[in-house]
Amino acid sequence: MSFHPHMEYAPARFHKSERVLADDGETFAYTPERQQAFDEVVTRYPADRRKSAVLFALYLVQQQQGYVSGASMRFVASQIGCSTADVEDVATYYTMFYRHPVGTYVLNVCRTLSCALLGAERVVEQISAALGIKPGETDPSGMFTLIEVECLGACDRAPVVMVNDDWHERLAPEQVPAFLDGLRTRGAAALTGCHLHVEEK
């Protein structure tokens, strides 16, 4: 039963918000392993701070389906026991939660000062030209998503591109085609990120 009297105000004259919403996606639930991981991690928070586990819960979602959908936010809210608005609040605050499906490799090109000085803009141009997409878009093959980001903390090895969770350093604009081919053929092994080097050594 609604207690609210009917109070439409000239409905033709006002519109719905133009806010870009996350894709609603399909009904979501964790895989059994992720559910187990979640159940274990929440026990590390005091009962009245359960809400703090929301970031971890969203990471699990992104791991599982590549992005955070509307349906998955509802799922996380029910797991955490908070409101759906609380989850959307967090999911929209952090730029590294994607709210639309992304490609296999997300190319986060740093455009802050050091990288910019060493040609980050041209790196973006080259990638755009090679894949035929603008920043924020995914190429038709579904392999690459191009995103511009701020400083990645590896300024000494500019220009830097973060591919999913790993770095690729000193990417000169003219190396872009080779870099993309490397990713296509060898995957993450083609990256030059320092921690990968450390692991190798």
Next chain:
Amino acid sequence: METVTLTIDGRPVTVDKGKTVLQAAIESGISVPYYCYHPGLGVDGSCRVCIVKIEKMPKLQTSCSTTCADGMVVTTRDEDVVKARAGIFEFLLVNHPLDCPVCDKGGECPLQDFSYAFGPAESRMDFPRRVFDGEGVKADVDFGPTLMLNRNRCILCTRCVRFMREVEGDAQIGIVDRGNGSEIATFREEGVHSLLSGNLMDVCPVGAITTRDYRFKSRPWDNPNVVDTICTRCSKGCSTSAWLKAKPEWARGSQLIRMTPRYNPAVNDYWMCDIGRFGYHWIEGEQRLRRPMVRRGSALESCAWHDVLPKVREQIQQAGTADPSSVRFLVSAHAATEELFVLRQTIDGLMGADARGSVSLTWARSEKTQPAGTRFVVPATDAPNVRGAHDLGFAVGAGHDGAPDLGALRAAVEGGRVRVLYVIDPGPDGSLGDVAWVAAARRAGTLPFLVVQGVVRHDLVEAADVVLPGATSTEKDALYTNDQGMVQPSSRAILPPGEAQEDWRILVSVARALGLSLSYDSSDAVRVALAAAMPGTAYAGAGAVTFSRPIPSRNWLQASNPSERWKWDFMFQDLPPVKGHSVQMEGVPVKDIIPLKPTQA
């Protein structure tokens, strides 16, 4: 209570321990602006405009989040405070559209008042404003069934977020995105769905959240009168203000334009529910009864009061002489205490106190869906005075939190043992609960005579033989006793429509027609008698209760009513130069207060 003493602007100020510097300043009448602070919500400290200088503290402090300590020395008017504060105001207005002329909050907007008093005269911003959802009123978008949201005006004080989280109990509002792109939103633009949604319009310090019911209907300076009323939509009995809008010159008179909560820490704090806030249209609606009516054949026809009373007397006397128990009363718990008292006197006078059982109290009930953790629970009983009827000695079934018990009356009516049923119902349609059986009995002839003293033309009225038009709670001075047993006065805001009369007056006329010598000439007289009849109870002071009157205000709406005045002093504060007087402005020539630009000669 322990107290602490501090100095604010050279003035010693003593407050209860635990109060914040901002509260101390407000209590002592020192103007400090604030947005995110709200006395009914938790501290947030996000808007920064309440900054003051406190000796021995390294930087300027937000007074809303600093607790008073003994010996603290606070200044609110130093040059650096003034300058920093003006800077914050400049930031607050960087993206604000300043579309006050088309904004519903205009005229009662803390952003207007405070910016005017404390902000810089001009913005230095060269860049275009950030725009959500379009420019101007196009930015007003759907925010649930009762509200509209204009994100361009929002200053992100998070009062609405905290209201939903702390009071409503379901945090449906959040801030999405971040930084310059932050906006107030509900999950996937689903809107706010809450029984308390109207309060969001009250807490929002700007015109970002408005109610669909009130928007574009009036401006504060067109509502010169405010009256202290009590909401009668349920047994909680919230303190409310009824706002009257002056009609245009040619139409004269005034119109009920909105209901807002009136601060009452014992009952409703700063809040009220949407049922009370938005459910007032019926009071001045088309369905109101304006003239007495009698049945001629299948139709009800208007007639005069002096013709209708003899008919009622005749029927009651006939039935009463044959069998006193065949005259019964069905009274809605919307009836005020005065009316119940006159009814009690009438029954005692005619049939003796034993006959009080001839009165059956009735009311509607509806369980409200509210979140489990809500701090504002709306009771299930949809009537204001079950407790009052009980106090006056009438049987009220299971009491104010149960259902009415009409079993015996129904059996008597359907068994043909009732010859006259007198219904008293000054509430909205449906306030008698399920009484379709009464209309059915009348139509079938099992009930020979039905009198309805009511206010709206509902089903029972259609079946009645005599209809007496009464007054709603906003049309009479009356007492109601809420579920806590508090006897509360509700003042008359408007007059009953047409020839309708206040219900106590109708009952007195009926009693006199029946030969009783009741001589009340005002509801005050009834209350004096009530007080005398019930010494030692909560009603003993009834004779001295005062009611507020609409006071026309030519100058400023806050001058019109002490309770609204309170709100402005404590929640929005009186600020220069709008209200004329202020310490800060003493001795400053007007041309320096109002930033007039020199015109080109």
